[in-house]
Amino acid sequence: MLGEGTGAGTGDPNLQIGVGPAHPAMHGIIRIQTELDGEFIRKADVEIGYLHRAFEKDCEVGGYNNAIPYTDRLNYVSPLINNFAYASAVEKLLGIEVTERCKFIRTVMAEISRVCDHLTCVGASAMELGAFTVFLYMIKAREFLWELVEDVTGARLTISYGRVGGVKADLPDGFAAKMTSAFKETREVLDEVHRLLTGNRIFMDRMVGVGILSREETIAYAITGPLLRAAGVGYDVRRAQPHWAYDRVQWEVPVQKEADNYSRYLVRMAEMEQSMRIAEQALAMLPGGPINVDFEGRPIDPAAYVDQGKQGKTEGLLLVPITLSPNLQGQNRAAWNRVNVHDKQVVLPPKENTYGSIEGLMNHFMLIMEGYGIRPPMGEAYFATEGANGELGFYVVSDGGDRPYRVRCRPPCLPPLAALHRMIEGEQIADLIPTFGSVNMIGGELDR
Amino acid sequence: MQGRQILQRLRDRSGGAVVDSHEHHGDATLVVERAGLIDTLRFCRDETSLDFDVLMDLTAVDYSRYPGREDGPRFEVVYHLYSITHNHRVRVKVRVDEDDPSVPTAIDLWPIANWFEREVWDMFGVRFTGHPDLRRLLLYEQFVGHPLRKDYPINRRQPLIGPTV
Numbered sequence: 001m002l003g004e005g006t007g008a009g010t011g012d013p014n015l016q017i018g019v020g021p022a023h024p025a026m027h028g029i030i031r032i033q034t035e036l037d038g039e040f041i042r043k044a045d046v047e048i049g050y051l052h053r054a055f056e057k058d059c060e061v062g063g064y065n066n067a068i069p070y071t072d073r074l075n076y077v078s079p080l081i082n083n084f085a086y087a088s089a090v091e092k093l094l095g096i097e098v099t100e101r102c103k104f105i106r107t108v109m110a111e112i113s114r115v116c117d118h119l120t121c122v123g124a125s126a127m128e129l130g131a132f133t134v135f136l137y138m139i140k141a142r143e144f145l146w147e148l149v150e151d152v153t154g155a156r157l158t159i160s161y162g163r164v165g166g167v168k169a170d171l172p173d174g175f176a177a178k179m180t181s182a183f184k185e186t187r188e189v190l191d192e193v194h195r196l197l198t199g200n201r202i203f204m205d206r207m208v209g210v211g212i213l214s215r216e217e218t219i220a221y222a223i224t225g226p227l228l229r230a231a232g233v234g235y236d237v238r239r240a241q242p243h244w245a246y247d248r249v250q251w252e253v254p255v256q257k258e259a260d261n262y263s264r265y266l267v268r269m270a271e272m273e274q275s276m277r278i279a280e281q282a283l284a285m286l287p288g289g290p291i292n293v294d295f296e297g298r299p300i301d302p303a304a305y306v307d308q309g310k311q312g313k314t315e316g317l318l319l320v321p322i323t324l325s326p327n328l329q330g331q332n333r334a335a336w337n338r339v340n341v342h343d344k345q346v347v348l349p350p351k352e353n354t355y356g357s358i359e360g361l362m363n364h365f366m367l368i369m370e371g372y373g374i375r376p377p378m379g380e381a382y383f384a385t386e387g388a389n390g391e392l393g394f395y396v397v398s399d400g401g402d403r404p405y406r407v408r409c410r411p412p413c414l415p416p417l418a419a420l421h422r423m424i425e426g427e428q429i430a431d432l433i434p435t436f437g438s439v440n441m442i443g444g445e446l447d448r
Numbered sequence: 449m450q451g452r453q454i455l456q457r458l459r460d461r462s463g464g465a466v467v468d469s470h471e472h473h474g475d476a477t478l479v480v481e482r483a484g485l486i487d488t489l490r491f492c493r494d495e496t497s498l499d500f501d502v503l504m505d506l507t508a509v510d511y512s513r514y515p516g517r518e519d520g521p522r523f524e525v526v527y528h529l530y531s532i533t534h535n536h537r538v539r540v541k542v543r544v545d546e547d548d549p550s551v552p553t554a555i556d557l558w559p560i561a562n563w564f565e566r567e568v569w570d571m572f573g574v575r576f577t578g579h580p581d582l583r584r585l586l587l588y589e590q591f592v593g594h595p596l597r598k599d600y601p602i603n604r605r606q607p608l609i610g611p612t613v
Contacts, residue, residue, distance in 0.1 A: 057602055219502060222560040395528070406510075
């Protein structure tokens with residue numbers, strides 16, 4: 001178009017504007033090629049794939065548990081949900097069920113993750129409309145929740161906490177008190193944000209009636225999550241196909257009717273409160289599970305333990321508790337029994353066994369070494385949970401070997417992006433920003 | 449409806465096109481002939497007792513390295529359907545040969561098929577006949593090959609591209 005040399009342009013009165021891929025309002029990297037007639041968008045073409053990292057191909061190369069760190073990087077704002085969804089898909093393929101305590105832990109951690117995700121989404125889109133204070137408040141609240149996540153998983157973002165057959169470690173001591181105070185802070189922030197935004201004239205002018213996608217089209221585009229619920233359909237995977245502990249807690253599915261950006265904002269704000277409700281109830285109901293204490297006596301260092309074993313002093317060694325290094329303490333035998341499936345062919349043994357007995361060490365190696373590891377029977381399984389953006393599904397195909405034959409992630413934010421042009425065409429270019437913010441695109445998940 | 453009833457209903461309707469059906473791990477699965485695919489999908493969507501209004505996912509699997517299926521049809525295109533009204537799911541699969549890797553498009557049934565099909569074309573090189581705009585979705589135009597095929601090595605390098613002068 002440019003450089004045609006005639007000085008007369010293309011004869012097309014409309015202006016072509018490319019937004020992105022590196023634009024401050026495009027949260028990930030994405031390109032929206034728009035055709036403008038004055039201020040109005042006549043046509044839009046959304047181009048994705050800038051963050052493609054071959055997630056699905058990478059999964060086929062390593063063992064089943066090797067894919068867990070990759071799933072962290074799908075939706076990097078709520079990585080715990082991805083972890084658990086993938087692990088549950090493989091468990092479905094294996095035909096095993098995790099322990100009760102593990103189900104509740106997954107529920108609690110997934111809901112904390114969901115609150116983090118919604119805080120980021122609402123905060124970032126409010127900032128783009130000029131409400132910088134809201135962004136700072138919400139990031140402050142997210143910080144409290146991330147500290148909570150860090151306490152449990154040892155990391156803030158790339159948490160790798162899920163395991164096939166369980167979770168990495170039990171909840172730490174004092175978790176309930178920390179969660180209570182973090183939720184208190186979060187609730188205060190939500191109150192403040194409600195006062196700042198919900199009736200705010202400027203905010204409403206930008207959000208009400210903007211980015212509408214009708215109920216029928218939302219369904220036809222397979223959009224799930226807050227966008228679907230903002231269009232009046234109360235579909236939530238947690239309610240429709242309850243898994244983990246969602247059928248044992250009381251909560252509501254927030255629904256709005258208008259299908260515009262403001263409804264999406266209201267749905268997300270209400271969902272954060274519901275998520276905290278779920279997490280609180282699930283934590284209060286957290287079952288103890290079996291704790292097999294088969295040793296009493298003084299703690300012993302693993303190295304000394306091995307040395308004694310080498311000298312033939314093996315009698316009674318396994319009955320001695322071993323001092324684990326602090327970062328492995330959540331993986332001791334008592335915790336392992338509570339949160340993991342009792343199947344030696346699936347879950348890594350407790351660290352005390354790995355360091356303390358040859359059988360435990362062999363068990364560990366058999367699950368880690370290439371060519372061994374978890375071997376689900378031949379077949380396929382699809383498991384879906386409610387991600388922060390909608391239905392997050394994993395379709396796993398096994399050929400009976402130790403590596404997944406195929407892992408497919410159904411990314412919840414791909415359908416809204418496929419329908420984005422329907423939401424922005426006919427509206428002003430400035431409305432692109434709040435609409436794009438309301439679909440909450442997460443590049444890692446969209447492009448995989 | 450239970451998975452068993454869904455499969456029974458679909459077998460009654462398009463019996464000739466049904467190649468296989470099973471319910472492993474509780475997922476109702478139907479394998480149909482390519483010729484009867486769109487008809488089956490349309491029936492799934494429009495029949496009141498099924499009412500599969502959401503095409504939840506569309507993907508493919510390359511079976512060329514799968515034990516026991518090396519010589520069979522190479523690709524399987526997989527449709528995951530969900531019904532909001534009835535809260536049930538079904539998986540419809542169609543097998544396609546390597547020589548003619550093409551499937552009729554489902555855009556007329558669900559507009560989301562547009563992007564899903566572009567992704568399958570991008571990753572597997574399966575064509576969707578009747579698709580109006582079958583560009584690559586995640587990779588770029590100059591990319592050579594289809595990376596999720598089993599014969600594509602994970603460490604293959606692609607030629608560097610830059611702005612054309």
